Amino acid sequence: MRKILMSGLLLAAVFSANPAWALDSSGTPVIVTPLASRTTTASGQPITLPRENVQVLVSTYDIAPGATLPVHRHPFPRYAYVEAGRLKVTNVESGNSNTYKTGDFIVEMIGQWHQATNIGDGPVKLLVIDQVEEGAKNTELRQ
Numbered sequence: 001m002r003k004i005l006m007s008g009l010l011l012a013a014v015f016s017a018n019p020a021w022a023l024d025s026s027g028t029p030v031i032v033t034p035l036a037s038r039t040t041t042a043s044g045q046p047i048t049l050p051r052e053n054v055q056v057l058v059s060t061y062d063i064a065p066g067a068t069l070p071v072h073r074h075p076f077p078r079y080a081y082v083e084a085g086r087l088k089v090t091n092v093e094s095g096n097s098n099t100y101k102t103g104d105f106i107v108e109m110i111g112q113w114h115q116a117t118n119i120g121d122g123p124v125k126l127l128v129i130d131q132v133e134e135g136a137k138n139t140e141l142r143q
Contacts, residue, residue: 035081036105042098043091043109050076053134063087063124068117071142076132078108085124089116113142 040046063069063085071092082104089106090097092113099119100106108114118124130138 035103036107038105038107041077041107041109042089043094043096043112045110045112047077047107048110049131050133050136055132055134055136057130057132057138059128059130061124061126061128063116063118063126065118065121065123069115071113071115072139073111073113073142074108074130074138075111075140076130076136076138077110078131078138079129080106080108081127082106083125083127085118085122086120087116087124087126088119089114 038047061080082100082102084102086102087100088097089100089108091109092115094112098106132138
């Protein structure tokens with residue numbers, strides 16, 4: 001009974017406390033830092049998910065200074081967290097560009113041709129998360 005009461009008190013404390021922190025089961029603080037909240041892609045599209053058999057793919061990218069990725073597009077949602085560097089992403093259809101730096105979160109455009117260039121002095125390091133239909137690739141290169 002005491003364990004249930006303690007669990008209830010702990011849950012009450014977590015839910016009534018500042019949403020930026022909580023306690024783990026031993027009472028040690030767990031700090032949660034929100035990085036982003038988005039409902040649209042970088043080009044303003046609503047975020048849409050694959051309709052069936054969703055597969056999550058997680059990868060890292062290391063882009064050398066001065067490197068430019070080929071023109072490409074993504075048929076499914078792609079999210080990226082910039083761990084290091086500066087990246088300029090240009091929508092080649094509209095000509096609009098966005099520049100991202102360490103700590104930024106990117107919701108990539110879906111189905112629009114774009115390319116990215118490392119515009120910093122060091123490598124760009126990205127943590128990339130794709131949501132695709134199972135077995136599908138999420139990058140199509142322009143011919």
